[in-house]
Amino acid sequence: MTTKSRDSEDFRALDGLTELYRDGLPQFVPADSNRGLNALRARIASSRMRRLRWGGLRWSLVGVGVALSTLVVLQVTSVLRSHRPEPQALAYQIEGGSVLNGGYLRESGHSGIRVLFNEGSELSLTSGTHASLRALDTKEAHVAIDSGMASFHVVQSKSRRWLVDVGPFLITVKGTVFTASWDPVSGQFELRLQRGHVVVNSPLSTGDIALQDGERLVVNLVKAETLITEEKMAEHVDGVTPTPHPATDPAQQPASLTTKRPGSAQSTKSFPTAAARTEGANRWSAELANGHWDHILDEVKRIGVDAALDKASNEDLAVLADVARYRHNPDLARAALLAERRRFPASPRALDAIFLLGRVEESREQGHAQAIAWYDEYLARAPDGILAVEALGRKMMLTAELAGPDRARRIAEEYLQRFPKGSYASSARSLEMQSSTSTP
Amino acid sequence: MVLATALRVLGSKSAAEDIAQDVFYRVWRSAPTLREPDKLRSFVYSVAMRTLVSELRREKQRAWLHRNRRELMGDLGCEIESRDLLRKFHALLERLTPRDSLVFVLKRLDAMTVEEIAIIMGISESTVKRSLSRSSLRLARWINADPGLAGLFKREESRA
Numbered sequence: 001m002t003t004k005s006r007d008s009e010d011f012r013a014l015d016g017l018t019e020l021y022r023d024g025l026p027q028f029v030p031a032d033s034n035r036g037l038n039a040l041r042a043r044i045a046s047s048r049m050r051r052l053r054w055g056g057l058r059w060s061l062v063g064v065g066v067a068l069s070t071l072v073v074l075q076v077t078s079v080l081r082s083h084r085p086e087p088q089a090l091a092y093q094i095e096g097g098s099v100l101n102g103g104y105l106r107e108s109g110h111s112g113i114r115v116l117f118n119e120g121s122e123l124s125l126t127s128g129t130h131a132s133l134r135a136l137d138t139k140e141a142h143v144a145i146d147s148g149m150a151s152f153h154v155v156q157s158k159s160r161r162w163l164v165d166v167g168p169f170l171i172t173v174k175g176t177v178f179t180a181s182w183d184p185v186s187g188q189f190e191l192r193l194q195r196g197h198v199v200v201n202s203p204l205s206t207g208d209i210a211l212q213d214g215e216r217l218v219v220n221l222v223k224a225e226t227l228i229t230e231e232k233m234a235e236h237v238d239g240v241t242p243t244p245h246p247a248t249d250p251a252q253q254p255a256s257l258t259t260k261r262p263g264s265a266q267s268t269k270s271f272p273t274a275a276a277r278t279e280g281a282n283r284w285s286a287e288l289a290n291g292h293w294d295h296i297l298d299e300v301k302r303i304g305v306d307a308a309l310d311k312a313s314n315e316d317l318a319v320l321a322d323v324a325r326y327r328h329n330p331d332l333a334r335a336a337l338l339a340e341r342r343r344f345p346a347s348p349r350a351l352d353a354i355f356l357l358g359r360v361e362e363s364r365e366q367g368h369a370q371a372i373a374w375y376d377e378y379l380a381r382a383p384d385g386i387l388a389v390e391a392l393g394r395k396m397m398l399t400a401e402l403a404g405p406d407r408a409r410r411i412a413e414e415y416l417q418r419f420p421k422g423s424y425a426s427s428a429r430s431l432e433m434q435s436s437t438s439t440p
Numbered sequence: 441m442v443l444a445t446a447l448r449v450l451g452s453k454s455a456a457e458d459i460a461q462d463v464f465y466r467v468w469r470s471a472p473t474l475r476e477p478d479k480l481r482s483f484v485y486s487v488a489m490r491t492l493v494s495e496l497r498r499e500k501q502r503a504w505l506h507r508n509r510r511e512l513m514g515d516l517g518c519e520i521e522s523r524d525l526l527r528k529f530h531a532l533l534e535r536l537t538p539r540d541s542l543v544f545v546l547k548r549l550d551a552m553t554v555e556e557i558a559i560i561m562g563i564s565e566s567t568v569k570r571s572l573s574r575s576s577l578r579l580a581r582w583i584n585a586d587p588g589l590a591g592l593f594k595r596e597e598s599r600a
Contacts, residue, residue, distance in 0.1 A: 014580040017593055021529045022549045024522050026453060028443045036443070040461050044468055 090136040090160070091118040097125075101430045103133040117141070120155040121162070134165070134423050142423055149181035154196070166191075169219070170201040172208075187221035202226070203326060204288065221326055224293035284312070284319040293323045305332065309339040318349050321356060325363070333360045354378040355387045358394060368398045393424030396431065405434040441550070442488045448545045449492050450499075451530035459495055463488045485560035489542060496538035503534075525592045532582050532589075539563075540575040547572050 097105050097113035105113050107127065115123040115133070121141070125131050129148025135141070143150075144165040154162050154173045162173035167182035169189050176196025182189050191200060193211045200209045202219055204226050211217055211228070218227045284296050300308040300320065312320060317340040324333035337353040337360065344350050358374035361367035375395040379388060392415050400408035412428035419425065442463055446456035466487050474483055533541050542561065546552045547568075554572075558565040583589055 011576070011580050013583045013590060013593055014576060017525070017529050017583060017589075018548050020522075020593070021526055022448070024526045025447055025451075028447070028453075032443070032453075032457070036457050036460055039457075040464050040468075043461065043465055047465075047469075 090138070090141055092116060092133075092136065099133065101434075103426045105131050105133065119157060119160070122153040124151045126150070133426075135421060135425055137421055140421060145180060145182055147182055147184050149179065151177075151179040153177045156196075168203045168221070172199040172201075174198065187223075189217075189219045189221070191217045193217075203322065224326075284316040284323075288319045288323060293327060296320060296323050297327065297329075300332075305335065309335060310343075312336075312339075314340065314344045314347055314349055317343070318352070321353070321360075325356075325360060328363070330360045330363050330367075351378070351382050351385060352387065354381065355391050358391065362394070362398070368402055372398050372402075389419045389422045389424075392418065393422060393427070396424060396428060400431055405431045442484065445488065445545060445550055446492060448549045449533070449542060450495065451527070451533075455495075459488075459491055463491050466491065482560055486562060489561050492542055493538045496534075496541060499534070500538070525589070528586070528589045528592065532579055535582065536575050536578060540571050540578075543568055543571040544575040544579070548576075 093116045094105070095114040095116070096109055096111055097107045100106050105115070105125065107113050107125070107129075110127050112127045112129070113125040113131075115125075117123075123143065125145075126149045129150055130146040131148070131150060132144045132146070133142075134144050139159065140161055140163065142163045142165070145167070147167070150164075150166075152162075152164065152173065154176050156174065156176075164171040164173060164180060166180045167184060167189060169180075169182070169191075171178075171180060171191065174197045176198055177194040178196070178198060179192045179194075180190070189202075191198070191211065193213060193215050195213055197213075198211050200211065200217060202209055203221065204219055204224065209217060209228070214230060216227075216229045218229075219225070284299075287293075287295050296319065303311075308320070309317070317336050321333045321336035321340070324330070324336060334357060337357050340347075340353045341350045354374055355378045358371040358378065361371035361374060364370075372395050375391040375398075378385065378391045379395070382388060385391075392411065396408050396411040396415055399411055408431050412431040415422065415424060415428045416432070443456050443460045446459040446463075447453060450456055450459065463484070467484055470483075470487070474480065533544065536544065539561070543557055546557045546560075547554070552560075554565050554568045557568045561568070563571075583593075
């Protein structure tokens with residue numbers, strides 16, 4: 001046998017066996033395929049379950065991780081807080097006077113009063129100034145200037161804010177040296193800002209007025225004029241003439257406040273709220289922002305009060321009520337506020353109108369009982385409203401005035417319970433003390 | 441096709457079913473990554489080939505370690521003599537490298553072309569040809585060197 005024939009013989013056997021092997025193996029029938037398919041489906045399903053379980057477990061682990069991280073952060077925060085000194089309660093020392101009940105400052109001589117606070121802030125009242133310390137605690141210092149002039153040197157604090165009521169104006173202080181004065185007779189408010197930043201809430205503007213270093217704000221409520229200048233000795237601008245006040249005599253001012261900047265460059269800036277709109281709805285807001293009270297009242301006179309109350313927008317009615325109050329016209333103010341309630345009963349201003357009706361009634365000689373009724377209505381309708389603290393405080397004061405401290409005690413207790421740091425808290429405490437000493 | 445190829449390579453129906461399940465399970469898991477759906481068939485084959493090669497390698501390791509070795513040809517329903525013949529031939533296939541064994545089965549038993557084999561196995565056509573030539577030579581030599589196998593084949597041939 002040759003090699004070639006031997007090779008072909010070898011491969012013949014291989015070919016034969018290969019063929020036998022292919023034909024001898026069993027064939028898969030559809031039942032086998034179905035069984036395999038079912039097993040595959042079961043495997044896929046269990047895989048999905050495992051994935052879901054792992055997914056759930058993974059999210060659980062993430063949740064546990066987040067919770068642990070939060071705990072760690074809280075723990076670190078609490079440790080840091082425990083090492084951080086608590087803000088000091090505000091203590092003070094008075095030179096040239098004393099403090100009466102309700103925080104009123106009484107001058108003992110004729111050289112003014114100086115209040116030195118333990119945080120480094122300082123308040124100087126010129127002689128004849130009527131002021132009170134309304135609230136002094138760890139978070140807030142609230143001082144009220146009823147008339148006269150006061151200079152402030154407020155040390156900036158992250159934990160405590162300073163609020164200064166100057167007549168109908170509210171100054172929010174942010175670390176600053178400034179002088180504020182208020183003359184209720186001429187209706188003039190003046191603020192000179194030496195350093196820092198303050199925000200003034202004025203009855204003449206619908207928004208806050210922010211003042212920067214070296215700016216001076218003069219508002220005359222009687223003339224309804226507002227002026228902001230950027231130099232120290234600003235004089236007549238826009239017809240505003242700052243009323244000479246005995247307290248504004250530089251000789252009477254503390255040395256720290258008499259520093260004057262050189263130069264007399266003068267500039268004015270308009271109110272941020274002085275809208276350009278002068279026609280159509282809400283035009284009285286623009287008039288008010290520009291200080292043109294009499295324009296509003298003239299227009300009401302021209303078109304008639306009833307027509308004005310029927311046609312004015314919600315905002316304009318609020319403006320008209322404000323202007324009427326500032327112009328000591330309680331009847332018109334009440335009519336505007338009642339119209340606001342009647343025409344826009346669902347608006348937030350209607351709720352404010354209830355409180356303002358109380359304020360209007362307070363300005364009337366025989367209106368205190370009615371004012372209490374309005375405050376009661378406000379408190380009933382909006383027990384947690386933004387004016388609730390004021391409404392309850394005014395109600396307390398009027399009740400004490402009308403019926404004595406014993407009758408006002410319960411209101412004072414409620415006030416202290418609800419607003420322990422409210423602006424009437426010190427008055428409430430005084431009423432409690434008066435009541436307890438008068439009770440046998 | 442996957443089942444048939446797996447059976448021919450592994451020589452066990454139950455093992456072929458297990459492998460087919462593995463293959464389709466892997467296909468299901470990898471399906472979202474398949475960018476060209478038209479190539480699903482070749483994708484399934486390539487997965488099957490990789491799975492079979494892995495299984496053959498594991499089988500060789502098990503044989504070397506003499507443990508947990510799958511009982512081959514145990515689930516064949518044919519006559520005892522035929523079963524012996526098939527078992528001996530499968531034993532020769534197992535002596536080849538996994539890749540040579542697969543190439544031989546695909547070409548000689550599944551009647552695939554060299555080009556198809558090259559695609560699904562991810563190798564060049566010349567490698568397929570070399571592998572085929574090598575495995576055929578080896579199998580032929582091993583068949584002729586085994587008198588028992590040759591005798592069985594002759595009896596089977598004369599019976600046919």
